[in-house]
Amino acid sequence: MKFHVTTMGCQMNVGDGDWLARSLIAAGFTQAPEAEAECFILFTCSVRDKPEQKVVSEIGRIADRNRHNPNAFIAVGGCTAQQLGTTLWRRFPMVRLVFGTDGIAAAPRALARLAEEPQLRLSLLDFSEAYPERDQSWPDDKLPPKAFVSIMQGCDNYCAYCIVPFVRGRQKSRPLPSVIAECQSLASRGVREVTLLGQNVNSYGLDDAGDGASFAKLLDAVAAVPGIERIRFTTSHPKDLSDEVIERFAALPQLCPALHLPVQSGSDDILRRMGRRYDTAAYLTLVEKLRRACPDIALTSDFIVGFPGETRADFEATLELVRKVGFDSGFSFMYSDRPGTASEKLAPKILPEEKSARLAELQALLDERLAASLAARLGRREVVLIEGESRREGTLGATWRGRDPGGRVVNVPLPAGADYAGRFVAVRIVQAKKHSLVGEAEADHD
Numbered sequence: 502m503k504f505h506v507t508t509m510g511c512q513m514n515v516g517d518g519d520w521l522a523r524s525l526i527a528a529g530f531t532q533a534p535e536a537e538a539e540c541f542i543l544f545t546c547s548v549r550d551k552p553e554q555k556v557v558s559e560i561g562r563i564a565d566r567n568r569h570n571p572n573a574f575i576a577v578g579g580c581t582a583q584q585l586g587t588t589l590w591r592r593f594p595m596v597r598l599v600f601g602t603d604g605i606a607a608a609p610r611a612l613a614r615l616a617e618e619p620q621l622r623l624s625l626l627d628f629s630e631a632y633p634e635r636d637q638s639w640p641d642d643k644l645p646p647k648a649f650v651s652i653m654q655g656c657d658n659y660c661a662y663c664i665v666p667f668v669r670g671r672q673k674s675r676p677l678p679s680v681i682a683e684c685q686s687l688a689s690r691g692v693r694e695v696t697l698l699g700q701n702v703n704s705y706g707l708d709d710a711g712d713g714a715s716f717a718k719l720l721d722a723v724a725a726v727p728g729i730e731r732i733r734f735t736t737s738h739p740k741d742l743s744d745e746v747i748e749r750f751a752a753l754p755q756l757c758p759a760l761h762l763p764v765q766s767g768s769d770d771i772l773r774r775m776g777r778r779y780d781t782a783a784y785l786t787l788v789e790k791l792r793r794a795c796p797d798i799a800l801t802s803d804f805i806v807g808f809p810g811e812t813r814a815d816f817e818a819t820l821e822l823v824r825k826v827g828f829d830s831g832f833s834f835m836y837s838d839r840p841g842t843a844s845e846k847l848a849p850k851i852l853p854e855e856k857s858a859r860l861a862e863l864q865a866l867l868d869e870r871l872a873a874s875l876a877a878r879l880g881r882r883e884v885v886l887i888e889g890e891s892r893r894e895g896t897l898g899a900t901w902r903g904r905d906p907g908g909r910v911v912n913v914p915l916p917a918g919a920d921y922a923g924r925f926v927a928v929r930i931v932q933a934k935k936h937s938l939v940g941e942a943e944a945d946h947d
């Protein structure tokens with residue numbers, strides 16, 4: 502059966518989508534463009550209103566397009582599936598599987614059954630006590646150079662605005678030996694860079710499902726896997742970022758000099774009302790320690806504007822913090838009420854016009870920061886891990902796209918006649934564009 506995966510939301514969904522696609526291929530399914538598929542799999546996000554509306558419109562669109570094909574069916578996974586559950590069946594008869602994050606391990610078998618039994622509907626929505634280990638026994642094929650590795654599931658923080666703890670369940674760490682075994686297996690099939698994934702990776706190991714190993718110990722163990730040359734991780738909560746982990750930025754050459762450390766707001770009052778359990782002074786101390794351990798570290802962040810009760814002065818404190826820290830870039834979002842969260846009941850709500858004006862102002866500042874941080878790279882020598890071709894091959898060669906250790910996109914023109922994907926190429930940065938850099942190859946670093 503031909504399947505097509507559509508992924509919305511964060512890297513957790515991307516990682517889950519990659520795993521499910523690989524499992525289905527191993528089980529004899531074929532990955533196909535949407536126009537040719539009969540089994541449609543959606544990984545969905547509920548973090549704000551908009552993505553949730555998009556889920557509903559996507560299901561409607563696929564159902565409409567395939568209404569004359571009796572074999573076509575839809576499987577909905579991820580956070581909106583967990584939230585809306587089997588109500589999706591009633592609304593969209595073509596949906597025959599809904600699965601949550603803990604249900605995904607059983608999704609390949611469920612999809613195989615659905616392909617055989619056209620009358621069947623299945624739901625995999627239970628949360629489990631332990632991290633649900635997923636089958637990793639792939640055929641020995643070559644993989645792209647970068648992979649996501651899930652190290653935990655769920656979140657216990659219950660930040661006032663956030664739906665994630667409700668849709669991803671309580672925090673459950675994956676045992677260290679399983680994480681390492683997956684990294685070894687990925688490395689043996691060509692993966693050179695792993696991104697360790699969890700909603701709050703710095704509290705890895707601290708829940709009942711953990712086996713006592715801390716996140717810092719996990720980083721040491723991943724760094725010791727032969728073939729893994731770059732390690733990144735996301736997401737980090739400032740309240741849990743330990744000195745041990747900060748020291749690893751100095752001690753482990755494999756750990757990339759880049760950290761996404763969402764601050765959300767620059768106002769202590771708003772941070773308190775968000776339930777984030779740190780203040781701006783504590784955040785600035787972390788930044789100082791990080792820069793001491795790793796002077797070249799690229800810092801990025803998430804911001805929410807228009808949290809209930811956010812005054813103009815609160816918002817200006819956020820702008821001020823962005824200037825003070827000198828983030829390399831950041832994502833900013835308009836606050837949106839999520840069902841069941843604590844801030845849904847908080848007042849006063851900020852008017853949509855005001856929220857979008859604040860968003861535009863913050864976004865402009867973050868764009869400025871990005872431009873400045875890219876311009877500051879001019880003339881530097883970097884090693885770029887090439888991911889793929891970025892422009893069509895001409896007679897002189899093609900431009901390849903990769904990332905520097907800080908995570909910035911670098912385009913590198915390279916001579917024709919070779920596949921550079923997965924290679925490390927030493928470059929000199931010769932141009933800074935709006936969102937990326939251009940590098941000139943110096944020598945093959947493989």
Ligand code: SAH
Binds near residue numbers: 834837
């Ligand atoms: N676990 C991660 C983030 C998960 S959600 C962390 O703690 O950083 C990704 C981002 O979405 C958050 O950092 C936040 O900036 C934003 N977000 C979450 N809930 C939101 C809401 N209700 N409205 C607007 N933005 C939200």
Ligand code: SF4
Binds near residue numbers: 656657663664666
């Ligand atoms: Fe949401 Fe907060 Fe958990 Fe991040 S740490 S997923 S923002 S509850």
Ligand code: F3S
Binds near residue numbers: 510511665669
């Ligand atoms: Fe969205 Fe779920 Fe990720 S709500 S941001 S897909 S954890």
